[in-house]
Amino acid sequence: xxxxxxxxxxxxxxxxxxxxxxxxxxxxxxxxxxxxxxxxxxxxxxxxxxxxxxxxxxxxxxxxxxxxxxxxxxxxxxxxxxxxxxxxxxxxxxxxxxxxxxxxxxxxxxxxxxxxxxxxxxxxxxxxxxxxxxxxxxxxxxxxxxxxxxxxxxxxxxxxxxxxxxxxxxxxxxxxxxxxxxxxxxxxxxxxxxxxxxxxxxxxxxxxxxxxxxxxxxxxxxxxxxxxxxxxxxxxxxxxxxxxxxxxxxxxxxxxxxxxxxxxxxxxxxxxxxxxxxxxxxxxxxxxxxxxxxxxxxxxxxxxxxxxxxxxxxxxxxxxxx
Amino acid sequence: xxxxxxxxxxxxxxxxxxxxxxxxxxxxxxxxxxxxxxxxxxxxxxxxxxxxxxxxxxxxxxxxxxxxxxxxxxxxxxxxxxxxxxxxxxxxxxxxxxxxxxxxxxxxxxxxxxxxxxxxxxxxxxxxxxxxxxxxxxxxxxxxxxxxxxxxxxxxxxxxxxxxxxxxxxxxxxxxxxxxxxxxxxxxxxxxxxxxxxxxxxxxxxxxxxxxxxxxxxxxxxxxxxxxxxxxxxxxxxxxxxxxxxxxxxxxxxxxxxxxxxxxxx
Numbered sequence: 001x002x003x004x005x006x007x008x009x010x011x012x013x014x015x016x017x018x019x020x021x022x023x024x025x026x027x028x029x030x031x032x033x034x035x036x037x038x039x040x041x042x043x044x045x046x047x048x049x050x051x052x053x054x055x056x057x058x059x060x061x062x063x064x065x066x067x068x069x070x071x072x073x074x075x076x077x078x079x080x081x082x083x084x085x086x087x088x089x090x091x092x093x094x095x096x097x098x099x100x101x102x103x104x105x106x107x108x109x110x111x112x113x114x115x116x117x118x119x120x121x122x123x124x125x126x127x128x129x130x131x132x133x134x135x136x137x138x139x140x141x142x143x144x145x146x147x148x149x150x151x152x153x154x155x156x157x158x159x160x161x162x163x164x165x166x167x168x169x170x171x172x173x174x175x176x177x178x179x180x181x182x183x184x185x186x187x188x189x190x191x192x193x194x195x196x197x198x199x200x201x202x203x204x205x206x207x208x209x210x211x212x213x214x215x216x217x218x219x220x221x222x223x224x225x226x227x228x229x230x231x232x233x234x235x236x237x238x239x240x241x242x243x244x245x246x247x248x249x250x251x252x253x254x255x256x257x258x259x260x261x262x263x264x265x266x267x268x269x270x271x272x273x274x275x276x277x278x279x280x281x282x283x284x285x286x287x288x289x290x291x292x293x294x295x296x297x298x299x300x301x302x303x304x305x306x307x308x309x310x311x312x313x314x315x316x317x318x319x320x321x322x
Numbered sequence: 323x324x325x326x327x328x329x330x331x332x333x334x335x336x337x338x339x340x341x342x343x344x345x346x347x348x349x350x351x352x353x354x355x356x357x358x359x360x361x362x363x364x365x366x367x368x369x370x371x372x373x374x375x376x377x378x379x380x381x382x383x384x385x386x387x388x389x390x391x392x393x394x395x396x397x398x399x400x401x402x403x404x405x406x407x408x409x410x411x412x413x414x415x416x417x418x419x420x421x422x423x424x425x426x427x428x429x430x431x432x433x434x435x436x437x438x439x440x441x442x443x444x445x446x447x448x449x450x451x452x453x454x455x456x457x458x459x460x461x462x463x464x465x466x467x468x469x470x471x472x473x474x475x476x477x478x479x480x481x482x483x484x485x486x487x488x489x490x491x492x493x494x495x496x497x498x499x500x501x502x503x504x505x506x507x508x509x510x511x512x513x514x515x516x517x518x519x520x521x522x523x524x525x526x527x528x529x530x531x532x533x534x535x536x537x538x539x540x541x542x543x544x545x546x547x548x549x550x551x552x553x554x555x556x557x558x559x560x561x562x563x564x565x566x567x568x569x570x571x572x573x574x575x576x577x578x579x580x581x582x583x584x585x586x587x588x
Contacts, residue, residue, distance in 0.1 A: 051417050055584075076419035087414035091342040103334050104420040106327065132345055148414065 004029045004156055004187040010059035012045050019045040021211035027189055032182055034202025035191040042211035043191035047160045051081045064156050080149030084161045088144050090133040094125050097144060098151055105152035119147040139170030157188045175200055195300030209308045223298045228270040230302055234292040235263050247282045251275055328421035335428025353436050357391045357444040365451045374545050382545055384453045385537035386510030388444055389530055392473035393501055395437045399477040400484030400493040402429055412585060423579050430477040437473045441466055456542030465540030468563060472533045475567040478574035485581040510534050513548055526553040529566040535559035
């Protein structure tokens with residue numbers, strides 16, 4: 001299968017800050033790549049380079065077979081971008097925004113108009129379509145921005161944190177929309193700091209941290225890297241934490257994570273229910289009382305923690321210096 | 323990128339900018355009130371104290387106010403672009419297969435509308451307070467067109483400023499610092515003969531003086547008692563103004579487009 005998005009060794013530095021440190025990406029046609037990482041990991045920088053908005057300091061990239069560095073203008077004919085901050089004109093109506101974008105893609109006027117109306121319908125914006133965007137909610141702006149990326153039916157879509165800042169309901173709605181795009185055959189690169197989002201939408205996930213890919217694979221493959229299952233217990237007193245931690249370490253095949261605040265301890269184990277029974281029996285022998293105990297499949301949060309040593313949502317907003 | 327596509331893209335962006343005037347008409351209030359204020363301020367507050375030999379100060383004044391106001395109008399270009407940068411719309415435009423010059427051409431062209439409106443308002447206010455066109459109508463129209471052309475060129479300077487500075491507020495402050503001395507150390511409000519040596523030399527070669535002198539001549543408002551200008555620039559104000567227009571656009575249009583291409587939104 002050919003790669004619609006293909007990048008090798010992308011490097012971008014801002015002064016002595018390295019935003020991207022040799023990133024490789026391959027996205028086969030018709031698939032979704034989830035670029036997963038915390039704020040400041042380099043996700044936005046990667047998208048800005050692939051969409052010709054930023055020139056890398058080193059590396060090569062092609063999108064839809066066109067060299068991003070040599071022919072940026074031609075790349076733009078094949079892509080749609082929806083950014084982290086909804087880039088819609090708030091003085092224009094929703095319709096005027098989409099109509100303008102269509103014309104700027106080079107669609108004839110009548111077709112741009114038809115397409116704008118169709119997209120308003122598809123994104124549930126018909127009622128507010130002829131009102132200025134100024135009065136739109138955050139979720140509506142995001143949908144309009146996404147619609148803007150689709151006006152010319154581009155083969156390749158870049159969605160940079162499409163749901164950041166949205167309430168849970170709008171997020172789920174947007175996921176549905178994104179899924180239909182993929183069903184229509186688009187190739188999509190999606191950045192997110194929500195592990196659940198990558199899990200739901202992406203065929204393949206690249207985890208990046210400090211500008212480098214630290215893991216790649218399907219959600220299941222990544223979860224498997226953490227180990228079989230995650231054993232989670234909650235003890236009733238702070239005093240019981242050291243004992244419980246020691247017991248878990250004997251059973252676990254990895255590190256034991258302790259959350260002092262909630263008195264929750266997690267450890268990756270193999271052996272399923274037997275391991276669970278074993279742990280409960282040992283803790284009982286030490287006189288440790290449990291408030292909760294459970295065995296679950298690892299989430300991508302566990303993957304992230306295992307890979308990076310820190311939790312996924314830290315740091316300030318990703319800043320791109322001028 | 324064909325020239326037709328570039329032209330069409332520029333027109334699309336200009337239309338988008340004009341829709342904003344329709345949606346936020348409050349912007350126009352300030353565009354229109356400040357010229358009225360300036361005409362009245364100079365006519366009635368300073369007018370009595372400034373003596374122009376053998377002529378009415380109000381007639382002398384009006385070309386200077388026209389020049390100053392349309393040059394200040396260029397601030398809209400810088401502020402508009404800085405706002406687009408801040409709001410991320412420039413990112414959207416830059417990701418589209420459109421002409422790299424379209425956003426700037428569209429902006430500078432749509433801002434001509436502000437200047438046409440303010441000249442209209444100033445002209446009416448001027449006529450009410452006693453200004454008269456004493457040359458031919460054709461010359462007067464030529465004077466207005468020359469003012470608009472010069473303002474258009476100046477828009478390209480502010481376009482560059484708008485793409486370089488970090489926010490709309492900085493555009494406004496920066497324009498104030500540049501435009502105030504440029505429009506006051508000139509023959510806009512007083513004859514340049516009254517200025518001390520170095521300031522007079524500056525005023526005599528200042529393109530704002532030339533544009534003012536040109537408009538004054540074309541409106542037929544040059545006071546008969548005023549001594550003949552000493553410098554080539556003011557003896558040939560139309561030609562000198564056009565030379566500046568060409569130079570400014572030739573320098574700042576490519577500079578601005580280059581800046582646009584590598585602009586990172588904030």
